Amino acid sequence: MNIQFSPNVAQYTLPKSPTKTDEEAPVEKKTVKEVQAEERKKVLQQISEMQEAKKKTGEGNPRAQRILSKFNSGKKLSPEEIQYLMKAAPENVERVIRVSAERQQNEMMMRAARTKTTTRHASMLAINAIRKTAGSGTSGDALTRSNQIQDSVKEYTSTKEYKDKPNDELNIKKKKKSPYNKPLHPQESGLWATANHAYLKAKDLNNPKKSTL
Incomplete structure:
Protein backbone atom coordinates (compact mmCIF):
# COMPACT_ATOMS: atom_id res chain seq x y z
CA MET A 1 0.00 0.00 0.00
CA ASN A 2 1.35 3.45 -0.99
CA ILE A 3 0.73 6.26 1.42
CA GLN A 4 1.24 9.85 0.43
CA PHE A 5 1.29 12.65 2.97
CA SER A 6 0.45 16.28 2.42
CA PRO A 7 0.94 19.12 4.87
CA ASN A 8 -2.74 19.05 5.86
CA VAL A 9 -4.31 15.73 5.09
CA ALA A 10 -2.93 12.27 4.60
CA GLN A 11 -3.96 10.92 1.18
CA TYR A 12 -4.02 7.25 0.45
CA THR A 13 -3.74 5.79 -3.04
CA LEU A 14 -4.61 2.17 -3.46
CA PRO A 15 -3.34 0.07 -6.33
CA LYS A 16 -5.79 -0.17 -9.22
CA SER A 17 -7.42 -3.46 -9.93
CA PRO A 18 -7.68 -4.51 -13.55
CA THR A 19 -11.01 -3.64 -15.21
CA LYS A 20 -12.87 -5.22 -18.09
CA THR A 21 -11.89 -2.36 -20.39
CA ASP A 22 -8.23 -3.06 -19.73
CA GLU A 23 -8.63 -6.62 -20.84
CA GLU A 24 -9.05 -7.54 -24.48
CA ALA A 25 -12.68 -8.21 -25.39
CA PRO A 26 -13.21 -11.73 -26.61
CA VAL A 27 -13.79 -12.00 -30.37
CA GLU A 28 -17.32 -13.08 -31.04
CA LYS A 29 -17.42 -15.86 -33.56
CA LYS A 30 -20.44 -16.05 -35.88
CA THR A 31 -21.94 -19.21 -37.06
CA VAL A 32 -22.34 -19.99 -40.76
CA LYS A 33 -26.09 -19.43 -40.48
CA GLU A 34 -25.60 -16.00 -38.94
CA VAL A 35 -23.18 -14.95 -41.73
CA GLN A 36 -25.58 -16.19 -44.37
CA ALA A 37 -28.47 -14.32 -42.72
CA GLU A 38 -26.50 -11.07 -42.76
CA GLU A 39 -25.56 -11.49 -46.42
CA ARG A 40 -29.17 -12.24 -47.30
CA LYS A 41 -30.27 -9.09 -45.47
CA LYS A 42 -27.78 -6.96 -47.43
CA VAL A 43 -28.94 -8.39 -50.76
CA LEU A 44 -32.61 -7.77 -49.91
CA GLN A 45 -31.80 -4.19 -48.93
CA GLN A 46 -30.02 -3.58 -52.24
CA ILE A 47 -32.95 -5.03 -54.17
CA SER A 48 -35.35 -2.81 -52.22
CA GLU A 49 -33.26 0.29 -53.00
CA MET A 50 -33.15 -0.58 -56.70
CA GLN A 51 -36.92 -1.04 -56.78
CA GLU A 52 -37.44 2.33 -55.12
CA ALA A 53 -35.14 3.98 -57.67
CA LYS A 54 -37.09 2.39 -60.53
CA LYS A 55 -40.35 3.70 -59.08
CA LYS A 56 -39.00 7.25 -59.04
CA THR A 57 -37.82 7.16 -62.67
CA GLY A 58 -40.73 5.11 -64.03
CA GLU A 59 -38.46 2.26 -65.09
CA GLY A 60 -40.42 -0.95 -65.34
CA ASN A 61 -43.71 0.96 -65.66
CA PRO A 62 -44.98 0.50 -69.26
CA ARG A 63 -47.35 3.46 -69.19
CA ALA A 64 -44.76 5.83 -67.73
CA GLN A 65 -42.22 4.73 -70.33
CA ARG A 66 -44.71 5.31 -73.16
CA ILE A 67 -45.38 8.83 -71.91
CA LEU A 68 -41.67 9.60 -71.58
CA SER A 69 -40.95 8.19 -75.05
CA LYS A 70 -43.70 10.39 -76.48
CA PHE A 71 -42.20 13.45 -74.80
CA ASN A 72 -38.63 12.62 -75.84
CA ASN A 92 -38.60 13.02 -64.57
CA VAL A 93 -41.23 15.68 -63.88
CA MET A 109 -41.48 34.04 -80.03
CA MET A 110 -42.80 32.62 -83.30
CA ARG A 111 -46.23 34.12 -82.74
CA ALA A 112 -44.67 37.49 -81.94
CA ALA A 113 -42.77 37.48 -85.25
CA ARG A 114 -44.36 39.68 -87.91
CA THR A 115 -43.26 37.73 -90.99
CA LYS A 116 -42.59 34.17 -92.04
CA THR A 117 -38.88 34.99 -92.30
CA THR A 118 -38.60 36.29 -88.74
CA THR A 119 -40.66 33.33 -87.53
CA ARG A 120 -38.06 30.96 -88.94
CA HIS A 121 -35.29 33.07 -87.39
CA ALA A 122 -36.90 32.68 -83.97
CA SER A 123 -36.81 28.90 -84.18
CA MET A 124 -33.22 28.99 -85.50
CA LEU A 125 -32.17 30.99 -82.44
CA ALA A 126 -33.72 28.36 -80.17
CA ILE A 127 -31.97 25.50 -81.97
CA ASN A 128 -28.62 27.31 -81.85
CA ALA A 129 -29.02 27.90 -78.12
CA ILE A 130 -29.50 24.16 -77.62
CA ARG A 131 -26.41 23.37 -79.67
CA LYS A 132 -24.32 25.77 -77.60
CA THR A 133 -25.30 24.00 -74.36
CA ALA A 134 -24.85 20.50 -75.81
CA GLY A 135 -21.43 20.21 -74.15
CA SER A 136 -22.59 21.35 -70.72
CA GLY A 137 -23.82 19.30 -67.76
CA THR A 138 -27.40 19.41 -69.07
CA SER A 139 -26.48 18.02 -72.50
CA GLY A 140 -28.47 14.84 -71.82
CA ASP A 141 -31.63 16.75 -72.70
CA ALA A 142 -30.28 18.20 -75.94
CA LEU A 143 -32.02 15.70 -78.24
CA THR A 144 -35.34 15.99 -76.40
CA ARG A 145 -35.13 19.79 -76.42
CA SER A 146 -34.31 19.84 -80.13
CA ASN A 147 -37.20 17.48 -80.92
CA GLN A 148 -39.60 19.67 -78.93
CA ILE A 149 -38.54 22.82 -80.78
CA GLN A 150 -38.77 21.15 -84.19
CA ASP A 151 -42.24 19.82 -83.39
CA SER A 152 -43.38 23.26 -82.23
CA VAL A 153 -42.17 24.73 -85.55
CA LYS A 154 -43.96 22.05 -87.54
CA GLU A 155 -47.13 22.59 -85.52
CA TYR A 156 -47.12 26.38 -85.80
CA THR A 157 -46.20 26.63 -89.49
CA SER A 158 -49.28 24.57 -90.32
CA THR A 159 -51.62 27.11 -88.69
CA LYS A 160 -53.66 29.79 -90.48
CA GLU A 161 -51.97 32.42 -88.33
CA TYR A 162 -48.57 31.60 -89.82
CA LYS A 163 -49.90 31.27 -93.37
CA ASP A 164 -51.51 34.72 -93.17
CA LYS A 165 -48.20 36.38 -92.34
CA PRO A 166 -46.29 38.17 -95.14
CA ASN A 167 -43.07 36.56 -96.30
CA ASP A 168 -40.86 39.48 -95.22
CA GLU A 169 -40.93 43.11 -94.10
CA LEU A 170 -41.21 44.42 -97.66
CA ASN A 171 -44.50 42.61 -98.12
CA ILE A 172 -46.12 43.88 -94.91
CA LYS A 173 -47.58 47.02 -96.54
CA LYS A 174 -48.83 45.03 -99.50
CA LYS A 175 -50.43 42.45 -97.28
CA LYS A 176 -53.97 43.09 -96.18
CA LYS A 177 -54.45 43.65 -92.49
CA SER A 178 -54.58 40.35 -90.66
CA PRO A 179 -56.39 39.73 -87.33
CA TYR A 180 -53.05 38.37 -86.09
CA ASN A 181 -51.25 41.71 -86.56
CA LYS A 182 -52.47 42.90 -83.17
CA PRO A 183 -50.25 44.73 -80.66
CA LEU A 184 -47.99 42.38 -78.78
CA HIS A 185 -48.10 41.83 -75.07
CA PRO A 186 -45.19 43.79 -73.49
CA GLN A 187 -43.48 40.57 -72.42
CA GLU A 188 -43.81 39.05 -75.90
CA SER A 189 -42.57 42.25 -77.52
CA GLY A 190 -39.52 42.37 -75.23
CA LEU A 191 -38.62 38.75 -75.87
CA TRP A 192 -38.90 39.16 -79.61
CA ALA A 193 -36.85 42.38 -79.57
CA THR A 194 -34.08 40.58 -77.67
CA ALA A 195 -34.14 37.61 -80.05
CA ASN A 196 -34.21 39.82 -83.14
CA HIS A 197 -31.31 41.93 -81.87
CA ALA A 198 -29.24 38.77 -81.29
CA TYR A 199 -30.03 37.54 -84.80
CA LEU A 200 -29.12 40.84 -86.47
CA LYS A 201 -25.89 41.05 -84.47
CA ALA A 202 -24.90 37.53 -85.54
CA LYS A 203 -25.79 38.41 -89.13
CA ASP A 204 -23.50 41.46 -89.03
CA LEU A 205 -20.64 39.41 -87.65
CA ASN A 206 -21.00 36.88 -90.45
CA ASN A 207 -21.03 39.67 -93.07
CA PRO A 208 -18.30 42.14 -92.04
CA LYS A 209 -18.09 43.71 -95.51
CA LYS A 210 -21.20 45.71 -96.21
CA SER A 211 -21.79 48.10 -99.03
CA THR A 212 -21.96 51.70 -97.86
CA LEU A 213 -23.87 54.49 -99.55
Missing part, protein backbone atom coordinates in the same frame (compact mmCIF):
# COMPACT_ATOMS: atom_id res chain seq x y z
CA SER A 73 -39.77 12.32 -79.46
CA GLY A 74 -40.99 15.93 -79.35
CA LYS A 75 -44.71 15.60 -78.68
CA LYS A 76 -46.57 17.64 -76.08
CA LEU A 77 -47.91 15.95 -72.96
CA SER A 78 -51.41 16.46 -71.68
CA PRO A 79 -52.01 17.63 -68.07
CA GLU A 80 -53.24 14.13 -67.27
CA GLU A 81 -50.01 12.57 -68.55
CA ILE A 82 -47.88 14.96 -66.50
CA GLN A 83 -50.00 14.25 -63.45
CA TYR A 84 -49.43 10.51 -63.94
CA LEU A 85 -45.68 11.04 -64.18
CA MET A 86 -45.78 12.90 -60.85
CA LYS A 87 -46.94 9.65 -59.28
CA ALA A 88 -45.18 7.04 -61.39
CA ALA A 89 -41.92 8.81 -62.33
CA PRO A 90 -41.45 11.89 -60.11
CA GLU A 91 -37.75 12.28 -60.91
CA GLU A 94 -38.78 18.55 -63.36
CA ARG A 95 -37.13 17.82 -66.73
CA VAL A 96 -40.50 17.62 -68.50
CA ILE A 97 -41.64 20.95 -67.08
CA ARG A 98 -38.34 22.66 -67.86
CA VAL A 99 -38.20 21.50 -71.50
CA SER A 100 -41.91 22.24 -71.98
CA ALA A 101 -41.36 25.80 -70.75
CA GLU A 102 -38.57 26.21 -73.31
CA ARG A 103 -40.90 25.00 -76.06
CA GLN A 104 -43.64 27.37 -74.91
CA GLN A 105 -41.22 30.29 -75.03
CA ASN A 106 -40.26 29.39 -78.61
CA GLU A 107 -43.93 29.21 -79.58
CA MET A 108 -44.47 32.67 -78.10
